[in-house]
Amino acid sequence: MGDILTAITAIVGNSLDLSKSTPGGIQNRVNQMGEALEEYVKNAFANCIGKDQRTINSLRSSTFSYLGNNTNPPDAMLKGSDAIEIKKVESAKNTLQFNSSYPKNKLSLGNPKISVKCKNCEEWDTKDMIYVVGHVEKSILHNIFFVYGDVYCDAHSVYENVENTIKECVQSLDVIESSETKELGRVNKVDHLGISSLRVRGMWVITSPFKQFEYLYEDKAKEDCYSFRLIAIIPEDKYDTFESKTDFETFCKSHDVVVNDEDIPNPQNPAEMIKCKVVIYKVQ
Secondary structure: OOOOOHHHHHHHOOOOEHHHHHHOOOOHHHHHHHHHHHHHHHHHHHOOOOOOOOHHHHHHHHOOOOOOOOOOOOOOOEEOEEEEEEEEOOOOOOEEEEOOOOOOEEEEEEOOOOOHHHHHOOOOOOEEEEEEEEEEEOOEEEEEEEEEEOOOOOOHHHHHHHHHHHHHHHHOOOEEEEEOOOOOOOEOOOOOOOOOEEEEEEEEEEHHHHOOHHHHOOOOOHHHHEEEEEEEEEEHHHHOOOOOOHHHHHHHOOOOOOOEHHHHOOOEEEEEEEEEEEEEEEEO
């Protein structure tokens, strides 16, 4: 069964050219690059980068319970394991944008933003969330960051309270006509003819993990020398559940992959620290 350790070893051992993992190749367009990154990452978790389409279909089917859609989170769910969100950035330290939902430390079955297919794909209640952020230029993957939501995002209630406050403010305005909506708000009959409306839509933005955690991996004197960097932050209690961790550590020693022990501030209370494994792989 695929997991984050499978994905890391698959990427370290394979081509970084996304066009080779996308049937028919890709052109250098923003949306196509995003789709190519998503396909590449899913293939990494299923350990089928560079395989033929029949093999990809088979291994994906045995690895994932859900493979996402274009409008609802998450982008994928591993059978009996984690949920995955994949984000492409133009520069490694660009902020991440969330159009469909706020940042999540975990994915819950009761989340109103997820689809019915996602809810019913397997028996589940709550899944750990992995964010995968990739920096791609001209179809080549230059940087990729894996981070668990537990060390990256606050509790759901923090984000929901902000959304609910904005919704209540819009609905409480006496001078406008509003209506129920799944967005932050909708204001009707804005103009004198009553034919214009305003949709109040939210876009959450969060600092890139490359910037948020740069102190864990950057050697400022040498960073410009690297053509590729892979970083992963895994809470230690999660890392210890992986049956393949011994094989993974053997792989790391033979492929110049570093695994460090680090204490990282808890996003829900930065006075507390979360013990983590930080995986670092760099190519000059």
